[in-house]
Amino acid sequence: MANSPDIIRLHANDNVVIACKQLLSGARLESENLTVHGLIPPGHKIATRAIAQGEAVRRYNQVIGFAKCDIEAGSHVHTQNLSVGGEFERDYAFCQAKKDPEPVANPATFQGYVRANGKVGTRNYIAVIASVNCSATVVRKVADHFNHSDILKQYPNIDGIVPVVHQTGCGMNSAGLDMVLLRRTIHGFATHPNFAGVLLVGLGCEMNQVGPIVEALGGPEKSTLKSVVIQDAGGTSAAIRMGIEAVSGMLPEANKAVREPVPVSKLIVGLNCGGSDGYSGITANPALGGMVDILVAHGGTAILSETPEVYGAEHLLTRRADTPEIGQKLIGIIDWWRDYTARNGGEMDNNPSVGNKAGGLTTILEKSLGAVAKGGTTTLKAVYNYAEPVTAKGFVFMDTPG
DSSP: OTTOOSEEOOOTTOSEEEESSOBOTTOEEGGGTEEOBSOBOTTOEEESSOBOTTOEEEETTEEEEEESSOBOTTBEESTTTEEOOSOOOOOOOTTTTOOOOOOOSSOOEEEEEEOTTSOEESSOEEEEEESSGGGHHHHHHHHHHHHTSSGGGGOTTOOEEEEEOOSOSSSSOTTSHHHHHHHHHHHHHHTOTTEEEEEEEEOSSSSSOHHHHHHHTTOTTOTTEEEEEHHHHTSHHHHHHHHHHHHHHHHHHHHTOOOEEEEGGGOEEEOOOOSOOTTGGGTHHHHHHHHHHHHHHTTOEEEEOOGGGTTTOHHHHHTTBSSHHHHHHHHHHHHHHHHHHHHTTOOGGGOSOHHHHHTTOOSHHHHHHHHGGGGOSSOEEEEEOTTOOOOOOEEEEEOOOO
């Protein structure tokens, strides 16, 4: 567009602006009284004044890193001259910016599947879940039998059969943290309201046994919960046949589910990053944050996650915490990740990715400041560990990998 701007200034206190298009050396930016030095790709940063070595670089009026060398006004600010540097003080200001929206007088509704436990799904699937990596082939073969045939045409209210596999479940401490997380994750899938029925598939000799999982989910007498153990069945082929039979038995009941109007307060939305670049934090992410604010006002729940991608912006979330304890829990999780990366010879700034950097993001601080925009502006109501059941209403955070 002929009238599109050359740059975007996000805050009066920033010492960089963002290029809206590729800018050539010598280009004049009249709004900043600035001449460009060197080629500036779209989405990348331009220094608006001279920045001394060690000085903080600011975007969104927040620190995104420190100059590795003196930076000339009009120059490209990126990996060659900007880094996270050392730790710097953050003002957590617990609870000072919490804001509960005015409840909507007539909350919206959506067409959902109401389950027996009161949860509401947006889809109507049957899940086939592996207890261990060794049963992944059986899980996929059972799901493929239905998804790659005409069988489900007889059951128009069923959206498909979903295989859920992973790469663990055997060579691990049966009482260790990895096992706790695995079982909690499997339990979360098995109780997800998008699943009308669940088939659990184990090998038989693994550490993560199917039997205790079935008992925790309601026992073998539950009509929408079935299990197959490969060694008990007599091998892979027999287990596939038994799995197909088990899922076939659930199809008529699952097909009875019909959509009905339910309040948006029953909706839980998980937020996740896509391919981030220099524009994400000022376009798609804030738009998603606006959606979150609307959802929360209607009584719904939104979950921000990916802890390594809020690092450096956690002080924006602690300010919105409903209680100091909620804010402190988030800081504790951030500290765990810092320790984890250090113990494994890494650092939090190993993220952004190569593609993120090509698109204009330089440091994890910059990426995180854009990423937290997905969470909108309302009060942070709870902080959850990985795969914990979410019970709070409103905006919440869950600790997950990036």
